[in-house]
Amino acid sequence: MNAFTPEVQVAIARTRDEVARLHEELVRYELVVWTGGNISARVPGADLFVIKPSGVSYDDLAPENMILCDLEGSVIPNTPGWERSPSSDTAAHAYVYRNLPEVGGVVHTHSTYATAWAARGEEIPCVITAMADEFGGPIPVGPFAIIGDDSIGRGIVATLEGHRSRAVLMQNHGVFTIGKDAKDAVKAAVMTEDVARTVHLAKQGGPLIPIPQDAIDALFDRYQNVYGQQPAGVTK
Numbered sequence: 001m002n003a004f005t006p007e008v009q010v011a012i013a014r015t016r017d018e019v020a021r022l023h024e025e026l027v028r029y030e031l032v033v034w035t036g037g038n039i040s041a042r043v044p045g046a047d048l049f050v051i052k053p054s055g056v057s058y059d060d061l062a063p064e065n066m067i068l069c070d071l072e073g074s075v076i077p078n079t080p081g082w083e084r085s086p087s088s089d090t091a092a093h094a095y096v097y098r099n100l101p102e103v104g105g106v107v108h109t110h111s112t113y114a115t116a117w118a119a120r121g122e123e124i125p126c127v128i129t130a131m132a133d134e135f136g137g138p139i140p141v142g143p144f145a146i147i148g149d150d151s152i153g154r155g156i157v158a159t160l161e162g163h164r165s166r167a168v169l170m171q172n173h174g175v176f177t178i179g180k181d182a183k184d185a186v187k188a189a190v191m192t193e194d195v196a197r198t199v200h201l202a203k204q205g206g207p208l209i210p211i212p213q214d215a216i217d218a219l220f221d222r223y224q225n226v227y228g229q230q231p232a233g234v235t236k
Contacts, residue, residue: 002076008046015043015050016063016080022186023052023061029190031109032058038087041182042097042104047071049097053084071098073150088147095153096178100160105182107189110174113196117141118169124192124199127208131199132216133223134191136164144171152176164220167192 004012019041026032026039035058040051050066067086068076073094075082087093093106109115117124117139124139126132131139142159145151156176159168166188167177175192179185202208211219 002078004046008043008048011044011046012048012050012068012079013063015041016066016068018182019050019052019066020061020063022182023058025186026107026109026189027058029193031111031189031193033110037109038089038093038107039182039186040087040090040093040106043068044104048076049093051087051090051093053081054087056084069094089152091148091150092153092156092176095150096156099153099157100178102180103178103185105179105185107177107179107182107185108174109189109193111189111193111196113200114139114167114169114175114192115173116200117196118171118174121171123169124196125208126211126216127199127202128195129211129219130191131195132211132219133227134188134195135167136220136224137216139165139167139169139192139195142168142170142176144173147173 019039022039026037035055038052040049042049047070049069051069052061053065053067065081067081067084068079069086069090071094073091075086089108096103096106121141123141126138140159140163142155145155152170155170156168166179167175169175175189177185177188179188
């Protein structure tokens with residue numbers, strides 16, 4: 001058995017629960033079909049992450065069959081679910097965690113409208129305030145990369161370096177999003193599909209109207225730092 005401390009064991013169990021539960025959100029928001037797509041989450045306090053098994057129905061996902069990996073993407077033996085193959089995108093997730101230590105969650109989908117933009121190799125321009133709020137600008141396109149090694153991860157990191165967006169459209173493939181935790185990354189995936197659909201429909205009606213950069217900056221700052229409920233005793 002692996003000699004994890006009691007604190008790490010608790011963190012692993014909580015992360016397994018969270019990752020299993022959040023996959024239900026991908027189905028709820030119609031971001032995936034069949035067994036496509038995946039979510040992973042970094043285990044707090046350890047160089048580990050949890051990811052879904054490959055090719056398993058969403059109806060059959062449960063905490064005990066989530067797979068525990070190290071940051072090289074290797075499955076930790078003798079842990080629940082370790083006999084199964086992890087997601088085919090595991091190497092990409094691992095690369096992101098190794099190179100972006102602030103990232104606590106990664107999500108991958110083939111959501112319809114966003115993937116249509118990826119199929120054209122076209123970034124989603126920032127022409128609605130919801131995009132300025134959530135992404136602070138356009139959603140960029142990453143390079144075409146083959147599944148199976150860390151090529152996709154390298155493309156994600158290179159594309160998002162210095163970029164406000166928490167989403168990238170990998171050319172001819174689909175959407176990858178990152179977040180401070182897995183829930184945050186899921187939110188980014190939901191919002192990516194929402195704005196992809198809206199901007200696509202807007203393009204059908206005529207030219208898009210750009211939002212000035214100073215307005216994008218102000219909207220992003222307000223949403224990230226002022227919007228919503230603040231912790232008790234904090235005023236903004």
